[in-house]
Amino acid sequence: MRIFKTPGPIKYINCLLTAAMYFPGLEGVVVKETKICHIDLENSKIYYRGYDLEELAQYSTFEEVAYLLWFGKLPAGAELERFKAELMMYRKPPEHVDEAVKIAPKNAEPIDVLRTAVSAMALGEDLSDRSPEAELVRGLKITAAMPYIVASFDRLRRGSQPLHPGEAKSHAEYFLWALRGERPGEREVRALDVMLIIYAEHSMNNSAFTAVTVASTLSDMYAAITAAIASLKGPLHGGANVDAAKMLEEIGDAKRVESWVDQQLSRGRRIPGFGHRLYKKGPDPRLRVLRKLARDLASEKGDFKWVELAERLEEYVTAHLSQKGIYPNTDLYAAVIFKYLG
Numbered sequence: 241m242r243i244f245k246t247p248g249p250i251k252y253i254n255c256l257l258t259a260a261m262y263f264p265g266l267e268g269v270v271v272k273e274t275k276i277c278h279i280d281l282e283n284s285k286i287y288y289r290g291y292d293l294e295e296l297a298q299y300s301t302f303e304e305v306a307y308l309l310w311f312g313k314l315p316a317g318a319e320l321e322r323f324k325a326e327l328m329m330y331r332k333p334p335e336h337v338d339e340a341v342k343i344a345p346k347n348a349e350p351i352d353v354l355r356t357a358v359s360a361m362a363l364g365e366d367l368s369d370r371s372p373e374a375e376l377v378r379g380l381k382i383t384a385a386m387p388y389i390v391a392s393f394d395r396l397r398r399g400s401q402p403l404h405p406g407e408a409k410s411h412a413e414y415f416l417w418a419l420r421g422e423r424p425g426e427r428e429v430r431a432l433d434v435m436l437i438i439y440a441e442h443s444m445n446n447s448a449f450t451a452v453t454v455a456s457t458l459s460d461m462y463a464a465i466t467a468a469i470a471s472l473k474g475p476l477h478g479g480a481n482v483d484a485a486k487m488l489e490e491i492g493d494a495k496r497v498e499s500w501v502d503q504q505l506s507r508g509r510r511i512p513g514f515g516h517r518l519y520k521k522g523p524d525p526r527l528r529v530l531r532k533l534a535r536d537l538a539s540e541k542g543d544f545k546w547v548e549l550a551e552r553l554e555e556y557v558t559a560h561l562s563q564k565g566i567y568p569n570t571d572l573y574a575a576v577i578f579k580y581l582g
């Protein structure tokens with residue numbers, strides 16, 4: 241409005257350009273350059289630091305991938321063991337964070353407890369050193385403590401006490417062990433490990449964008465990750481895997497897929513685990529790994545209910561909505577895998 245009152249020629253052009261440059265959902269707007277992740281839409285491939293994600297999911301571990309994403313190279317020799325030892329050192333968060341988890345109401349959402357706990361991790365720490373090295377240590381502390389925080393809250397709400405399984409050999413094993421109170425089987429640990437690799441990075445998604453926005457004000461890592469978790473919680477982003485799991489339970493049987501989907505669509509509702517800002521011409525590339533992982537877990541358990549339900553959903557929803565560019569995303573099969581992992 242002000243510009244129209246005094247429309248100097250340059251200001252006026254700027255005003256028109258700005259007005260013309262609104263891209264809903266930031267479609268096509270480049271906000272940052274990154275070497276961390278490359279999504280090749282044409283060939284349906286994802287690369288972490290130049291490595292094919294499908295190969296990482298087959299041959300590496302979450303710890304190796306975390307190291308790769310953070311330091312730009314896979315760990316060599318003793319580096320991996322050192323990195324794992326560092327993670328183990330920070331598994332248990334400071335006492336006041338433990339207390340915050342303990343006093344959280346039992347009906348709280350686990351993601352809200354996690355967001356609050358990560359925010360609380362900033363309290364009492366000297367945050368004056370904002371160098372990349374200091375922030376990386378904070379990132380390591382947050383990553384290391386997340387399994388304990390989430391598992392502790394789940395145990396407390398089920399009436400048990402938190403557990404710190406110090407003998408666990410990996411991030412995935414630590415989480416399942418801390419959650420269940422007993423050592424998990426190797427195949428289950430590997431399934432969660434693959435899920436963690438698959439979810440570790442996806443370029444400038446909503447939560448990463450949020451974290452980068454907060455970090456760009458020179459705020460600290462705890463603040464950036466707290467904000468990222470708040471973004472991730474939304475049912476259009478990470479919260480979709482919770483909704484997809486609820487959907488599997490609600491449908492209950494592959495034979496009910498058609499009627500359930502028809503009803504949801506006729507009410508104008510979205511189907512969780514479908515649709516993606518990037519993948520408009522075919523399914524999410526990560527599904528090639530996850531469909532197989534879900535099938536393997538189903539055979540292992542001798543229970544095909546959840547995987548067959550997801551496969552039927554994939555077939556039916558794709559047949560109905562692919563003309564709109566709607567295909568299954570990672571969260572559909574993540575929900576299946578999480579159901580098999582209990």
Ligand SMILES: CC(=O)SCCNC(=O)CCNC(=O)[C@H](O)C(C)(C)COP(=O)(O)OP(=O)(O)OC[C@H]1O[C@@H](n2cnc3c(N)ncnc32)[C@H](O)[C@@H]1OP(=O)(O)O
Nearest residue numbers: 475476477478480510511512513514515516517564569571
């Ligand atoms: C790890 C992750 O975060 S992956 C994403 C997880 N999120 C989900 O699974 C939630 C369900 N999906 C969605 O809400 C969306 O597909 C999003 C948010 C992921 C992507 O949205 P966008 O690409 O912006 O698509 P947009 O919102 O513009 O929808 C385009 C059309 O498809 C429809 N649509 C999009 N997703 C779905 C869905 N899951 N079910 C049914 N219809 C859908 C929309 O209603 C819209 O229809 P219209 O043109 O007739 O109005």
Ligand SMILES: O=C([O-])CC(=O)C(=O)O
Nearest residue numbers: 439441442445446517570
């Ligand atoms: O990229 C996105 O918008 C969401 C997603 O699939 C992810 O974060 O893994």
